[in-house]
Amino acid sequence: xxxxxxxxxxxxxxxxxxxxxxxxxxxxxxxxxxxxxxxxxxxxxxxxxxxxxxxxxxxxxxxxxxxxxxxxxxxxxxxxxxxxxxxxxxxxxxxxxxxxxxxxxxxxxxxxxxxxxxxxxxxxxxxxxxxxxxxxxxxxxxxxxxxxxxxxxxxxxxxxxxxxxxxxxxxxxxxxxxxxxxxxxxxxxxxxxxxxxxxxxxxxxxxxxxxxxxxxxxxxxxxxxxxxxxxxxxxxxxxxxxxxxxxxxxxxxxxx
Amino acid sequence: xxxxxxxxxxxxxxxxxxxxxxxxxxxxxxxxxxxxxxxxxxxxxxxxxxxxxxxxxxxxxxxxxxxxxxxxxxxxxxxxxxxxxxxxxxxxxxxxxxxxxxxxxxxxxxxxxxxxxxxxxxxxxxxxxxxxxxxxxxxxxxxxxxxxxxxxxxxxxxxxxxxxxxxxxxxxxxxxxxxxxxxxxxxxxxxxxxxxxxxxxxxxxxxxxxxxxxxxxxxxxxxxxxxxxxxxxxxxxxxxxxxxxxxxxxxxxxxxxxxxxxxxxxxxxxxxxxxxxxxxxxxxxxxxxxxxxxxxxxxxxxxxxxxxxxxxxxxxxxxxxxxxxxxxxxxxxxxxxxxxxxxxxxxxxxxxxxxxxxxxxxxxxxxxxxxxxxxxxxxxxxxxxxxxxxxxxxxxxxxxxxxxxxxxxxxxxxxxxxxxxxxxxxxxxxxxxxxxxxxxxx
Numbered sequence: 001x002x003x004x005x006x007x008x009x010x011x012x013x014x015x016x017x018x019x020x021x022x023x024x025x026x027x028x029x030x031x032x033x034x035x036x037x038x039x040x041x042x043x044x045x046x047x048x049x050x051x052x053x054x055x056x057x058x059x060x061x062x063x064x065x066x067x068x069x070x071x072x073x074x075x076x077x078x079x080x081x082x083x084x085x086x087x088x089x090x091x092x093x094x095x096x097x098x099x100x101x102x103x104x105x106x107x108x109x110x111x112x113x114x115x116x117x118x119x120x121x122x123x124x125x126x127x128x129x130x131x132x133x134x135x136x137x138x139x140x141x142x143x144x145x146x147x148x149x150x151x152x153x154x155x156x157x158x159x160x161x162x163x164x165x166x167x168x169x170x171x172x173x174x175x176x177x178x179x180x181x182x183x184x185x186x187x188x189x190x191x192x193x194x195x196x197x198x199x200x201x202x203x204x205x206x207x208x209x210x211x212x213x214x215x216x217x218x219x220x221x222x223x224x225x226x227x228x229x230x231x232x233x234x235x236x237x238x239x240x241x242x243x244x245x246x247x248x249x250x251x252x253x254x255x256x
Numbered sequence: 257x258x259x260x261x262x263x264x265x266x267x268x269x270x271x272x273x274x275x276x277x278x279x280x281x282x283x284x285x286x287x288x289x290x291x292x293x294x295x296x297x298x299x300x301x302x303x304x305x306x307x308x309x310x311x312x313x314x315x316x317x318x319x320x321x322x323x324x325x326x327x328x329x330x331x332x333x334x335x336x337x338x339x340x341x342x343x344x345x346x347x348x349x350x351x352x353x354x355x356x357x358x359x360x361x362x363x364x365x366x367x368x369x370x371x372x373x374x375x376x377x378x379x380x381x382x383x384x385x386x387x388x389x390x391x392x393x394x395x396x397x398x399x400x401x402x403x404x405x406x407x408x409x410x411x412x413x414x415x416x417x418x419x420x421x422x423x424x425x426x427x428x429x430x431x432x433x434x435x436x437x438x439x440x441x442x443x444x445x446x447x448x449x450x451x452x453x454x455x456x457x458x459x460x461x462x463x464x465x466x467x468x469x470x471x472x473x474x475x476x477x478x479x480x481x482x483x484x485x486x487x488x489x490x491x492x493x494x495x496x497x498x499x500x501x502x503x504x505x506x507x508x509x510x511x512x513x514x515x516x517x518x519x520x521x522x523x524x525x526x527x528x529x530x531x532x533x534x535x536x537x538x539x540x541x542x543x544x545x546x547x548x549x550x551x552x553x554x555x556x557x558x559x560x561x562x563x564x565x566x567x568x569x570x571x572x573x574x575x576x577x578x579x580x581x582x583x584x585x586x587x588x589x590x591x592x593x594x595x596x597x598x599x600x601x602x603x604x605x606x607x608x609x610x611x612x613x614x615x616x617x618x619x620x621x622x623x624x625x626x627x628x629x630x631x632x633x634x635x636x637x638x639x640x641x642x643x644x645x646x647x648x649x650x651x652x653x654x655x656x657x658x659x660x661x662x663x664x665x666x667x668x669x670x671x672x673x674x675x676x677x678x679x680x681x682x683x684x685x686x687x688x689x690x691x692x693x694x695x696x697x698x
Contacts, residue, residue: 048651051643076653088648092669093662098649101662106653141666158652 001026001197002166007058009046015056016042018222024166027194031208031233032201034219035241040201041085043219044170047199048082049075062166076102077109079165083155083172090142095154096124098142099161106162127160131187149180156187167191168199173207185210205237218244225253263318265439265471266300272324273407285389293406299399311586311618312557317499317526322439322471325409326355329433329463334362337431337461341493343683348457349426355433356410356442370420371454376443379413388445388479398530401503404475408443416484418449425455425487425677432472435465444476448484448512457489457680462498469497476504480512482537487515489680493687494524496553503530508569510537516544517675518558519684521691522551522580532561535569535597544573547671549664549688550615551695552581561590562602564627570601576671577608578664579615580695590622591634597627604634609641609667611660664692 002024009017016039024030034040046053047060049072060067062078070078090098104114115123128135133153143151152172159167169188173181188198188211200211208216208230216232217224220241225248226232236244247253273293301318302309329337334354351373352362358375365373379385416422432440448454462470480486494500506514520527533542548556562571577585585608593600608617621634641663649659668688675681 050647071656072647072650073653073655073659076651082651084648084651088642088645090645090648090663090666092666092673093649098652098654098662101658102649102652102654105655105658109653141669162652 001063003059003061005059005061007043007046007060008056009042009053010056011042011053016053016222017046019058020219020222020224022217022224024197024199026165026197028215029192029198029200029211029213031213031216031230032199032219033203033205033216033233033236035245036203038219039222040219041170044082044168044199044201047075047168048072048080073105074109076162076164077106081159081162081164081167083152083159083167083169085170085172085174087143087151087155089144089146091144093142095138095140095142099124099158102158103161123161127157130160130190131156132183133157148175149177152176152180152184153187156184160187160191164196166197166199168201170201171203172200173202173204181207182210205233208233220244220248263301263315264321265318268321269324269403269407270297285386289406292402295402296399296406299402302399308559308588311584312526312528312555314501317471320437320469322437322469324407324439324441326438326440326470327433327435328354329431331362333433333463334359334431337463338362338429341427341429341459341461343427343457343680346425346427346677346679346683348424349422351412351426351428352431353410353412353429353442354431355440356408356430358412366422366424366426370417370422371426372415372417374413376411376413376445377409379445385413385445388447388477398503400473400501401475404441404443404473404503408441408475411443411445414444414446416446416448416452416454418481419451420449421453422455425457425680427457427459430458430460430474432460432462432470434462434468434470437469438471440470440472440474442472442474444474445479446476446486447479448481448486450481451483452481453485455487455489455677457491459491459493460500462495464495464497467497469499471499471501473501474503476502478504478506478514480506480508480514480540482509483511484509485513487517487676489517489675490519490529491684491687492518492520492524492527493691494521494527496523496525498524499526500524501526501528503532505532505534506542507534507536508540508542511539512537513541515542517671517684518544518546518548518575519687520546520548520550520556520558521687522549522554522583522695523691524554524556526555526557528557528559530559530561532563533571534563535565535571538566538568540569542569542571543674544571544575545671545674546575547668547688548575548577548585548587549668549691549695550577550579550583550585552583555584555586557586557588559586559588559590562592564591564593564597564600564602566597568599569597571603572601573604574671574674575606576667577606577617578611578667578692579608579617580611582612582614583616585617587617587619588622589620589634591624591632593623593625593627593630593632595626598629600627600630600632602630602632606634606636607667607670608638609664610638611640611664661689661693665689
């Protein structure tokens with residue numbers, strides 16, 4: 001589904017991603033871990049098309065289409081979804097109108113007929129239940145005055161509504177208490193299927209107890225320095241990142 | 257020494273005035289009008305040399321020949337304008353004025369034990385009219401006010417009677433007919449008597465022949481008696497070729513509340529609104545909300561002034577502007593708190609969103625505070641879209657254009673959300689939506 005080859009990106013002339021290679025197939029969940037400042041969120045931003053990143057080398061393909069050539073909205077319409085680490089508050093834009101607009105544009109792009117008001121309402125209700133997102137929040141201004149947990153749940157609610165192929169969860173667990181973490185994880189688990197894929201970016205292993213990954217990658221200094229299965233996450237939880245950093249700087253780690 | 261720049265309209269007006277005797281028989285009004293004519297003769301149309309007109313020179317708009325008073329459009333066209341401007345779902349009274357003259361046959365008016373409406377020409381002879389008209393502010397130095405005072409012919413005098421509470425809003429539709437380039441000078445006087453309550457929505461339409469230009473120099477005086485309440489909407493939805501100058505002076509007595517919504521949509525060549533509040537008594541409350549959307553080649557200028565002269569009054573002002581293309585906006589908000597006006601609360605906020613690198617705004621908050629026991633604040637911002645908000649919307653599949661449109665509506669929300677009447681609110685939001693979609697796309 002997603003193929004990243006030798007991806008290099010920089011911000012204001014400073015190189016942040018220094019050659020990422022990653023292959024994600026339908027039905028898979030990949031966790032990307034790493035210490036602060038290793039480039040995890042940058043990778044998410046580059047995939048979603050945030051425009052302050054300059055791509056200096058490499059390629060990104062989504063089901064045979066060149067993602068890097070597309071505007072952020074076209075990437076979303078093609079099926080990329082970024083759950084933001086810090087969802088933006090937009091007073092004056094109602095959550096529901098925003099979703100209606102987004103869904104209409106996405107459906108039109110995919111050649112699907114627009115939903116009737118009734119169908120939209122039904123879908124909204126169904127997805128709200130799926131991610132335990134309260135109806136009263138849906139009718140408020142987009143994220144305005146939402147708690148950290150409510151904002152993250154809203155991200156998963158939007159994800160459920162837009163049914164993307166590839167979802168990137170950027171530190172969705174940050175700022176969540178145990179209950180909220182469980183609700184968000186349950187939502188994601190219900191949405192997993194054989195046709196979609198998830199990249200879960202996280203600093204901590206605890207999210208991966210709930211959303212169990214097929215692969216775990218460690219990002220450090222703009223490179224994937226180690227890949228493994230879910231046991232790698234447990235190893236990191238136990239030993240921290242320092243041993244990997246030391247190995248990396250000693251040249252003992254072969255980067256992908 | 258003459259200061260005025262002679263424009264075509266200036267010469268034309270003075271030539272016409274020279275052969276007429278200003279006034280309509282009443283000695284005092286006649287004097288007032290000839291004095292006013294002298295003020296205009298001396299000053300002429302304001303140019304950029306006048307501080308209040310620094311960014312809005314009228315020379316380009318007055319250097320044209322205009323027919324004074326215009327021509328009356330056919331009734332069918334007027335009826336069309338009435339239906340074009342209707343607010344869907346709003347149950348309202350309707351007052352139609354054509355070139356400033358009342359058209360009761362096309363209007364649906366409240367009972368006359370509630371509201372008395374008459375032509376300003378007839379009213380001029382009554383005592384009530386003289387009481388309010390003969391106000392020192394009208395002999396003031398403003399050239400446009402003086403010009404209107406000297407040469408106005410039509411307008412309405414509306415008196416909302418003591419204790420009358422209007423059960424429905426009143427839509428006041430000003431229709432002008434411009435077969436050729438035309439110049440209009442309506443004059444209005446509203447008195448909201450003690451304990452009376454009303455909502456008035458003003459709209460204006462020019463029915464044009466071809467590309468005829470129109471210039472309107474309108475003056476309104478609004479008198480709010482004790483405990484009176486008026487909610488006043490100006491929905492300025494205009495077209496190219498239209499130039500609008502509006503001066504409104506509101507005076508408020510004890511316990512009265514005046515709410516104004518100045519909604520200027522993109523379209524007109526020029527809009528200049530002067531809104532002045534004179535708080536002439538204690539415990540008044542005033543809310544001024546403005547939204548100006550300015551498109552390519554357009555200029556919208558809002559000058560507001562609030563004079564706190566007595567204790568315990570509160571004023572709250574929030575104007576927001578969105579400027580696209582090479583449009584230009586001016587906001588000048590003056591708040592005066594004189595020494596006697598203790599326990600004043602006065603808040604002012606002005607925010608501007610520039611959507612292109614050629615868009616301009618000239619913003620000038622002007623606070624003069626001479627009392628010490630007051631709460632006053634003001635803030636002014638000029639910015640662009642928050643790129644993070646734009647990216648957030650785009651990342652959900654919303655196209656850049658639709659995303660910008662949503663953000664403009666969200667920006668306007670701080671103003672529109674204060675509209676209490678849900679029907680009017682949704683109409684205004686719809687107007688913003690459709691006009692900005694057209695403006696951003698265009």
